[in-house]
Amino acid sequence: MIFDLADLEIVQEQGNLEDLIVHEMAHVLGFGAGPLWDNNLQGRNSQQPRFTGSQANREYQRIFGFNAQDSVPVEATGGPGTAYAHWEMGSFPGELMIGSIILASVLSIVAVMEN
Numbered sequence: 001m002i003f004d005l006a007d008l009e010i011v012q013e014q015g016n017l018e019d020l021i022v023h024e025m026a027h028v029l030g031f032g033a034g035p036l037w038d039n040n041l042q043g044r045n046s047q048q049p050r051f052t053g054s055q056a057n058r059e060y061q062r063i064f065g066f067n068a069q070d071s072v073p074v075e076a077t078g079g080p081g082t083a084y085a086h087w088e089m090g091s092f093p094g095e096l097m098i099g100s101i102i103l104a105s106v107l108s109i110v111a112v113m114e115n
Helices: 005-013 017-028 034-038 054-064
Strands: none
Touching: 005 017
16 A cells, blocks of 8 residues: 555544555455456446445345345546445445545445455
8 A cells, every 4th residue: 555645644633544544455455446346346437336246235235224136336426546446425424435534434344345
Protein backbone atom coordinates (compact mmCIF):
# COMPACT_ATOMS: atom_id res chain seq x y z
CA MET A 1 0.00 0.00 0.00
CA ILE A 2 1.15 3.51 -0.78
CA PHE A 3 -0.28 6.50 1.04
CA ASP A 4 -0.05 10.17 0.06
CA LEU A 5 1.77 11.71 3.04
CA ALA A 6 0.04 15.08 2.62
CA ASP A 7 -3.40 13.47 2.85
CA LEU A 8 -2.32 11.02 5.53
CA GLU A 9 -1.82 13.81 8.07
CA ILE A 10 -5.29 15.20 7.38
CA VAL A 11 -6.88 11.76 7.68
CA GLN A 12 -5.07 11.19 10.97
CA GLU A 13 -6.25 14.57 12.33
CA GLN A 14 -9.83 13.60 11.41
CA GLY A 15 -9.45 10.35 13.34
CA ASN A 16 -9.89 8.16 10.25
CA LEU A 17 -6.39 6.74 9.80
CA GLU A 18 -7.16 3.25 11.11
CA ASP A 19 -10.29 3.04 8.92
CA LEU A 20 -8.29 4.17 5.89
CA ILE A 21 -5.65 1.50 6.48
CA VAL A 22 -8.26 -1.27 6.86
CA HIS A 23 -10.10 0.01 3.75
CA GLU A 24 -6.94 -0.05 1.65
CA MET A 25 -5.95 -3.47 3.03
CA ALA A 26 -9.31 -4.81 1.82
CA HIS A 27 -8.46 -3.53 -1.67
CA VAL A 28 -5.08 -5.28 -1.50
CA LEU A 29 -6.94 -8.49 -0.63
CA GLY A 30 -9.12 -8.13 -3.74
CA PHE A 31 -12.12 -6.04 -2.77
CA GLY A 32 -12.91 -3.80 -5.73
CA ALA A 33 -10.02 -5.08 -7.84
CA GLY A 34 -8.68 -8.22 -9.41
CA PRO A 35 -10.15 -11.25 -11.11
CA LEU A 36 -12.45 -12.34 -8.27
CA TRP A 37 -14.10 -8.93 -8.14
CA ASP A 38 -14.19 -8.57 -11.92
CA ASN A 39 -15.74 -12.03 -12.41
CA ASN A 40 -18.58 -11.15 -10.03
CA LEU A 41 -19.22 -7.57 -11.16
CA GLN A 42 -22.20 -7.15 -13.47
CA GLY A 43 -23.01 -3.87 -15.15
CA ARG A 44 -19.56 -2.29 -15.24
CA ASN A 45 -19.88 1.11 -16.92
CA SER A 46 -23.62 1.15 -16.21
CA GLN A 47 -25.58 3.18 -13.68
CA GLN A 48 -26.59 0.06 -11.72
CA PRO A 49 -23.56 -2.21 -11.27
CA ARG A 50 -24.02 -5.19 -8.97
CA PHE A 51 -21.70 -7.63 -7.23
CA THR A 52 -23.01 -11.17 -7.68
CA GLY A 53 -20.66 -13.22 -5.48
CA SER A 54 -22.68 -15.82 -3.56
CA GLN A 55 -21.25 -15.18 -0.07
CA ALA A 56 -21.60 -11.41 -0.27
CA ASN A 57 -25.12 -11.75 -1.68
CA ARG A 58 -26.19 -14.21 1.00
CA GLU A 59 -25.11 -11.78 3.76
CA TYR A 60 -26.57 -8.77 1.95
CA GLN A 61 -29.93 -10.55 1.65
CA ARG A 62 -29.79 -11.72 5.27
CA ILE A 63 -28.99 -8.28 6.66
CA PHE A 64 -31.39 -6.28 4.51
CA GLY A 65 -34.12 -8.92 4.03
CA PHE A 66 -33.99 -8.96 0.25
CA ASN A 67 -34.89 -11.96 -1.86
CA ALA A 68 -32.52 -14.26 -3.72
CA GLN A 69 -32.63 -12.25 -6.96
CA ASP A 70 -31.12 -9.18 -5.33
CA SER A 71 -27.37 -8.71 -5.61
CA VAL A 72 -25.12 -6.21 -3.87
CA PRO A 73 -25.22 -2.66 -5.32
CA VAL A 74 -21.85 -1.22 -6.36
CA GLU A 75 -21.00 2.48 -6.65
CA ALA A 76 -21.34 3.84 -10.21
CA THR A 77 -20.12 7.38 -9.51
CA GLY A 78 -16.98 9.01 -8.19
CA GLY A 79 -14.58 8.55 -11.06
CA PRO A 80 -11.60 6.23 -11.41
CA GLY A 81 -10.67 4.49 -8.18
CA THR A 82 -14.16 4.88 -6.71
CA ALA A 83 -16.72 3.87 -9.33
CA TYR A 84 -17.16 0.10 -9.77
CA ALA A 85 -14.76 -0.64 -6.89
CA HIS A 86 -16.84 0.11 -3.76
CA TRP A 87 -20.27 -0.64 -2.34
CA GLU A 88 -22.92 1.87 -3.34
CA MET A 89 -22.91 4.63 -0.72
CA GLY A 90 -26.69 5.09 -0.49
CA SER A 91 -27.20 1.38 0.18
CA PHE A 92 -24.42 1.08 2.76
CA PRO A 93 -24.33 4.19 4.95
CA GLY A 94 -21.33 3.97 7.25
CA GLU A 95 -19.85 0.84 5.61
CA LEU A 96 -16.06 0.87 5.42
CA MET A 97 -15.96 -0.20 1.76
CA ILE A 98 -17.93 2.74 0.33
CA GLY A 99 -15.99 5.32 -1.66
CA SER A 100 -15.76 7.94 1.11
CA ILE A 101 -13.64 7.01 4.11
CA ILE A 102 -14.86 10.09 6.01
CA LEU A 103 -18.42 8.72 6.00
CA ALA A 104 -17.38 5.15 6.85
CA SER A 105 -16.88 3.35 10.12
CA VAL A 106 -18.08 -0.28 9.98
CA LEU A 107 -16.81 -3.22 7.94
CA SER A 108 -19.86 -5.39 7.33
CA ILE A 109 -19.85 -9.10 6.69
CA VAL A 110 -21.12 -8.30 3.17
CA ALA A 111 -17.51 -7.44 2.36
CA VAL A 112 -16.62 -11.14 2.66
CA MET A 113 -15.94 -12.36 -0.85
CA GLU A 114 -15.59 -15.74 -2.48
CA ASN A 115 -12.46 -17.88 -2.06
